[in-house]
Amino acid sequence: MKYIFLILITVIVLSIFKGDDELLPTATKWLAIIELDAQVESQSFLYLNGIMAGADEDVIQFGRKRLKLINQQQDPDILKTLAMPEEDNSLYCRFSKADCFDYVVDNESAWAAELKQHEELLTRYRKFLSFSDFKSMFDSSLLIDYTVIESLRYANRLTLLESLILSTEHSPSAAIKLLIDDSNNLYQQFPIVDDFVLKLILGNLLANNLDIIAYISDKYNYHASIDFPYLTVEGRSFKKMAIREFGWGVELYRSLDGNPELFHKGGTYLSGLLILSISQI
Amino acid sequence: MTINGSTPATKDMITMSELTAEQFTKMELADEADYEEQEIDFFNPIGSVLNGIARPSYHTQMARLHDLNGKISLVNSLLESKMNLEGKSSQFSNPYYPNSNAYSVEGNKICLSGPFEDPDGIRCVRYSNAK
Numbered sequence: 001m002k003y004i005f006l007i008l009i010t011v012i013v014l015s016i017f018k019g020d021d022e023l024l025p026t027a028t029k030w031l032a033i034i035e036l037d038a039q040v041e042s043q044s045f046l047y048l049n050g051i052m053a054g055a056d057e058d059v060i061q062f063g064r065k066r067l068k069l070i071n072q073q074q075d076p077d078i079l080k081t082l083a084m085p086e087e088d089n090s091l092y093c094r095f096s097k098a099d100c101f102d103y104v105v106d107n108e109s110a111w112a113a114e115l116k117q118h119e120e121l122l123t124r125y126r127k128f129l130s131f132s133d134f135k136s137m138f139d140s141s142l143l144i145d146y147t148v149i150e151s152l153r154y155a156n157r158l159t160l161l162e163s164l165i166l167s168t169e170h171s172p173s174a175a176i177k178l179l180i181d182d183s184n185n186l187y188q189q190f191p192i193v194d195d196f197v198l199k200l201i202l203g204n205l206l207a208n209n210l211d212i213i214a215y216i217s218d219k220y221n222y223h224a225s226i227d228f229p230y231l232t233v234e235g236r237s238f239k240k241m242a243i244r245e246f247g248w249g250v251e252l253y254r255s256l257d258g259n260p261e262l263f264h265k266g267g268t269y270l271s272g273l274l275i276l277s278i279s280q281i
Numbered sequence: 282m283t284i285n286g287s288t289p290a291t292k293d294m295i296t297m298s299e300l301t302a303e304q305f306t307k308m309e310l311a312d313e314a315d316y317e318e319q320e321i322d323f324f325n326p327i328g329s330v331l332n333g334i335a336r337p338s339y340h341t342q343m344a345r346l347h348d349l350n351g352k353i354s355l356v357n358s359l360l361e362s363k364m365n366l367e368g369k370s371s372q373f374s375n376p377y378y379p380n381s382n383a384y385s386v387e388g389n390k391i392c393l394s395g396p397f398e399d400p401d402g403i404r405c406v407r408y409s410n411a412k
Contacts, residue, residue: 021285023284023285024285024288027284030291095401096401101407176360196342200345203345203346203349204401206349207349207352207401207403210356211406213360214355214406214408215407217356217359218408218409223360223361223362224360224361225360225361226360226361227357228353229353230353230354230376231349231350231353235346236298236346237295237298237299238295238298238339238342239295239298239299242291242294242295243291245291246288249284250287253283253284
């Protein structure tokens with residue numbers, strides 16, 4: 001009799017613990033957005049993911065191939081075929097580093113050759129910025145591919161070099177117009193992107209453009225009433241990224257449910273099961 | 282429910298990112314501030330632990346976008362030739378402190394003041410007359 005009583009008590013206690021609340025309306029809404037997004041294939045994402053495809057390859061198809069490898073936890077760089085700028089080439093240094101800015105603007109003799117060598121990357125960068133459907137096809141910003149991010153940074157530097165060439169060979173107005181156009185294209189991406197890393201990188205690229213615009217304006221005493229727009233609330237908002245990370249967290253929690261082995265490190269399988277039995281995912 | 286428990290932090294992040302620069306500054310967050318740990322829910326102890334794992338608030342990353350608006354202000358002024366560092370007639374505005382002349386001259390750069398460090402010089406532009 002006392003065993004039956006003990007079992008009954010255990011069942012009641014576990015039922016109390018396991019009884020769960022309804023999903024909050026906000027969480028339900030976000031999960032619906034995530035589910036809807038998951039059904040859409042982003043051309044912009046695939047194009048960016050394939051930006052380093054060989055010159056004669058279809059960039060989007062290449063992006064798909066890389067995505068597949070990443071999802072299979074394989075190194076996607078085995079496919080990299082476009083000749084990318086050398087990592088240690090100081091023309092691609094970060095402006096935040098000491099002497100970098102001066103090195104780039106003073107190294108006039110190297111600009112044209114670099115631009116010629118990597119003109120395909122620049123063309124693709126511009127094509128990428130012309131898309132307006134960016135949506136990450138990875139679950140989390142943590143999974144972003146840094147090779148791709150570096151490609152964007154290199155390509156933006158090529159735009160800066162092209163502008164510097166225009167400023168010396170043609171006119172500061174043409175040089176600034178080129179950078180304003182590029183900045184407008186970057187600007188359009190801010191409200192769209194749903195990735196923390198990518199948004200911050202776009203911010204850096206826009207800042208680089210503005211630095212060179214200021215440099216050219218100052219150097220040539222060139223002035224114009226351009227009034228570049230400020231980032232709007234939608235442009236600054238982390239909403240898309242936050243919802244995406246929320247969805248990733250939910251997936252993570254759900255993956256724990258039904259997998260007590262994840263909890264039994266240092267204990268027994270039974271202890272893992274017990275932990276899960278009193279958790280409400 | 283653990284999923285419900287992680288909703289407030291996400292909401293807070295969205296709200297914070299949509300504040301104006303001026304409102305953002307008034308939050309007075311420390312450079313390394315993370316979301317505070319939640320209280321333990323007796324009926325969902327595991328969920329409390331999972332949701333209590335420190336997560337970044339991303340406020341320094343949000344600040345970079347306000348910083349960028351500061352740079353846009355500086356560049357617009359420079360392009361329009363409104364940069365005047367003598368007296369207090371500068372035409373650029375600092376999005377963080379719109380009612381004050383909050384900038385400094387650092388070498389050949391003009392830098393707007395801001396609530397967080399700016400190691401990448403996002404709030405600065407080069408200006409030869411700054412010297």
